Amino acid sequence: MIIFLSCIILFLIGLYAIVTKRNLLKIVIGFALVEYAINLLFALIGFRSGMLAPIITQVDAPHRFVDPIPQALVLTAIVIALGTTALMLTVVLRIYNRYKTFDIAEIRKLKG
Amino acid sequence: MSLIVKTVTTIMIGFIFIYGAYIILHGHLTPGGGFAGGVIIAGAFILKILAFGSEAIDEKKSEMGSSIFESVGALLFIGVAIAGLVLAGTFFLNFLPKGIPLHLWSAGIIPFCNIAIGIKVGAGLFSIFLALAAVKYVMTD
């Protein structure tokens, strides 16, 4: 329970950066933190104490594995997170090249 | 970068590439698979550009090559899926024989899917890196 709550705290730190920061790069960092928090929560939910990683090494041995499904879901999500982060950084780079600042308040003033 | 970095990079790139290929080809037996191996192979190319600078490569040719490889990977993945539809009646059906468990030649279509995803992810990440970090231009607008 406490372990799950620490993931929620990481999520809230990321959300804090997204909502209240005025620097565009800090907002992208907040998105990355939220992604880590959700991936970690999934992997922790699938854990069973004393069990092994879900790799079969002997055909006839009894299967004592942790849950493979959350791991499969997170595996695709990690690579998607990299793609979305790269796309966000591209937009941020273009905005900086146009306005020469990361401050979203300044960018709002310079609109047009 | 300095001479030490360049020499070590020249020696290490081959090993990194082989490790990525191993991770992809053994993805159905050991931890890893197409995603991890593809990113490792992209990392080998990224290391080369970081050590030698983007003058060492032909930017146009690299962009063209990574686009072609990414499209080939995506088409290979969809091709495996459609082969299942045509030959056995279900999209993504594992129609090949399963072979002996725990041997390299087993698991039907899974190694082929791993290879396709490895090519696709590696080429995709390398073209993201080329576009974002390696170009020698600034935008004017």
Next chain:
Amino acid sequence: MIELYLFLVFMTVAAFIATEIKDLLAAVISLGAVGFSVAIIFILVQAPDLAIVQIVVEVVTIVIFVAVVFRTTHVDETIGKKLTSSHVLSIVGFAFFALLFFVATVRALQELPAFGNATMKVASEYIRLGLSRAGGANLVGDVILDFRALDTLGEATVLFTSVIGVIALMRSVGRKKLKA
């Protein structure tokens, strides 16, 4: 599992530093610390596939972030500026929402099985049939490429779309050579 708690605390502290520090390069490096501790926690909860992918993806993420910081600026000039009313309003709104969200998640997490006792209704079926139906010894690979392959096709589509987006936004038409 004392090391798991240690890494969770380290991760939280590094995340807080990443959001609050003034130097953007230091913020990016703190983000890398969070990512690598996530990778080590993946190893501790018996997920080696995730750990391999997380480590290499983290390296590529940091390289891209550092490239963006080098091409722009090191200093976060918004830290230490005077707070405007809309900024104060966003902080108050976030605090209110965070409190609500925290209470709701505490109640929702109580419904989950406790840490280390996952119920495996679907997964037990996959583990039983994995070697005979799909044939791969790596059960995670069986799930993403055989039982749930459509999910992976969607992921490939998303990655393809983001690559197209990056290349279209950074295309060379209309760029001028850097005077250096």
